[in-house]
Amino acid sequence: MIEGEVSPVGEVGIVSYGAYVPHFRITPDEIGKVWGVDGKAMGKGLMITSKSVPSPDEDTVTIAVEAARNMMSRSAVDPKEIGALYVGSESHPYAVKPTGTIVAEAIEAAPNLTVADFEFACKAGTAAIQTCMGLVGSGMVRYAVAVGADTSQGAPGDALEYSASAGGAAFLIGKEKVIASIDTTYSYTTDTPDFWRREGQLYPRHGGRFTGEPAYFKHVLNGGKGLLEKTETKPTDFAYAVFHQPNGKFPTRVAKQLGFKEEQVRAGMLVSQIGNTYSGAVPLGLAAILDEANPGDRIFAVAYGSGAGSDAFDITVTDEMSRYPKDRAPTLRQLMANPKYLDYATYAKFKGKIVRGRD
Amino acid sequence: MATAPRFWRENPSRYNMVGFKCNSCGRYNFPPRTICPVCRRKSVGRIEPVKLKGTGKIFSLTETHEGMDTQNVQKPYVVAMVELDEGAMVTGQVIDCDASELRIGTKVRIALRKLSEEGTAGVIHYGYKFTLVRDGPDGPGDE
Numbered sequence: 036m037i038e039g040e041v042s043p044v045g046e047v048g049i050v051s052y053g054a055y056v057p058h059f060r061i062t063p064d065e066i067g068k069v070w071g072v073d074g075k076a077m078g079k080g081l082m083i084t085s086k087s088v089p090s091p092d093e094d095t096v097t098i099a100v101e102a103a104r105n106m107m108s109r110s111a112v113d114p115k116e117i118g119a120l121y122v123g124s125e126s127h128p129y130a131v132k133p134t135g136t137i138v139a140e141a142i143e144a145a146p147n148l149t150v151a152d153f154e155f156a157c158k159a160g161t162a163a164i165q166t167c168m169g170l171v172g173s174g175m176v177r178y179a180v181a182v183g184a185d186t187s188q189g190a191p192g193d194a195l196e197y198s199a200s201a202g203g204a205a206f207l208i209g210k211e212k213v214i215a216s217i218d219t220t221y222s223y224t225t226d227t228p229d230f231w232r233r234e235g236q237l238y239p240r241h242g243g244r245f246t247g248e249p250a251y252f253k254h255v256l257n258g259g260k261g262l263l264e265k266t267e268t269k270p271t272d273f274a275y276a277v278f279h280q281p282n283g284k285f286p287t288r289v290a291k292q293l294g295f296k297e298e299q300v301r302a303g304m305l306v307s308q309i310g311n312t313y314s315g316a317v318p319l320g321l322a323a324i325l326d327e328a329n330p331g332d333r334i335f336a337v338a339y340g341s342g343a344g345s346d347a348f349d350i351t352v353t354d355e356m357s358r359y360p361k362d363r364a365p366t367l368r369q370l371m372a373n374p375k376y377l378d379y380a381t382y383a384k385f386k387g388k389i390v391r392g393r394d
Numbered sequence: 395m396a397t398a399p400r401f402w403r404e405n406p407s408r409y410n411m412v413g414f415k416c417n418s419c420g421r422y423n424f425p426p427r428t429i430c431p432v433c434r435r436k437s438v439g440r441i442e443p444v445k446l447k448g449t450g451k452i453f454s455l456t457e458t459h460e461g462m463d464t465q466n467v468q469k470p471y472v473v474a475m476v477e478l479d480e481g482a483m484v485t486g487q488v489i490d491c492d493a494s495e496l497r498i499g500t501k502v503r504i505a506l507r508k509l510s511e512e513g514t515a516g517v518i519h520y521g522y523k524f525t526l527v528r529d530g531p532d533g534p535g536d537e
């Protein structure tokens with residue numbers, strides 16, 4: 036077991052943020068009808084009423100770009116001041132050719148910066164945030180960008196098909212005009228084969244029930260407890276909490292086990308409306324919290340990635356938030372409003388699940 | 395089939411709406427060219443590359459039922475001529491809406507999308523399309 040500790044790096048935090056969620060949705064009921072499954076009951080069990088579906092012309096690159104552009108619209112930072120950009124995802128469109136190169140070009144941060152793609156199942160985006168904290172904290176770069184974005188796939192008929200969705204959020208990390216300081220981060224990592232996808236395979240595989248106790252719960256609980264100990268805090272010290280949300284059930288239970296109340300978790304819980312956005316999940320939940328948080332509010336965040344590990348963060352909203360031009364980009368509420376619902380046939384076509392001849 | 399280099403050279407305009415301003419007549423144009431289509435020879439040496447904001451309104455539109463191969467999964471889809479705020483005219487697909495939601499004058503903004511892919515093993519080409527600016531700053535705020 037590797038029990039890793041990431042030390043605080045001083046006055047580092049979120050300078051700006053932006054989110055993106057695709058326009059389309061499908062309901063568990065609609066999916067269940069096709070596979071002879073009671074989709075309504077399935078959705079109730081997972082606490083998911085709909086999940087987001089990307090348009091055929093969307094992928095992790097376009098989602099990361101939209102989130103990063105929304106982040107830049109809210110900031111006066113010159114993109115040329117960005118010294119590093121990392122995109123965390125498990126659905127990078129290319130196996131070789133970084134998503135980040137396209138994102139950096141699309142926000143005009145290229146060419147004078149370092150770029151890489153990160154992978155750690157659903158916590159690749161928060162791993163990117165930690166890396167940016169280190170680079171900014173050490174003074175190696177003035178600003179750094181961390182993006183978590185995914186267009187995840189569940190195999191047709193698999194339980195994952197009811198939850199796997201798409202979305203992403205981007206964070207500009209720096210030391211100046213910080214709207215939310217990231218005061219402490221703590222990670223917990225082990226070798227646990229709960230969920231994986233081999234190179235060249237279209238769909239991921241998972242260890243069924245094995246994904247619960249020894250994987251999600253063990254890592255999120257240990258990550259959360261580790262952060263509480265390290266910061267010498269208790270759950271009531273926080274105004275908000277957000278946990279990785281592969282469904283509604285897991286984060287609800289883990290929040291209760293750690294001692295957080297429903298009202299602390301509500302703002303960052305998006306899974307019931309948009310499904311499991313994988314690397315986008317905690318970044319999007321955090322973005323939704325920042326949409327409504329006030330100066331002084333403390334935020335507790337724990338991301339989880341299969342394989343397995345958790346990244347926990349202690350974040351405090353600063354006075355700078357009252358001067359931050361939030362309305363220059365859409366909030367999560369606005370991004371999630373007025374979706375278009377798809378039938379399963381259109382969904383299958385959109386997701387490339389229908390094999391077509393050459394046309 | 396190797397169109398990758400051509401697309402790559404056009405990335406600044408395809409990603410970020412870099413067009414130009416003619417400093418002879420003051421007009422903005424897209425895509426970038428070496429001379430102004432109005433002033434012609436008079437504009438030589440007076441062309442300035444400019445990043446356009448990427449917001450504008452629909453000038454004319456058409457719903458396409460038989461179109462390009464690459465857009466077939468999105469049929470029927472809308473293609474519009476958009477008059478950008480700076481005055482330049484740009485043609486592009488309008489995404490995430492039905493034709494019934496669009497009128498002449500409807501406000502749109504650019505969004506980055508996949509334009510085409512060179513098969514399943516080739517390069518993916520990204521570029522601008524247009525999306526509706528719904529109520530509120532930049533998104534659907536009418537709740």
Ligand SMILES: [Zn+2]
Nearest residue numbers: 416419430433
């Ligand atoms: Zn001219």
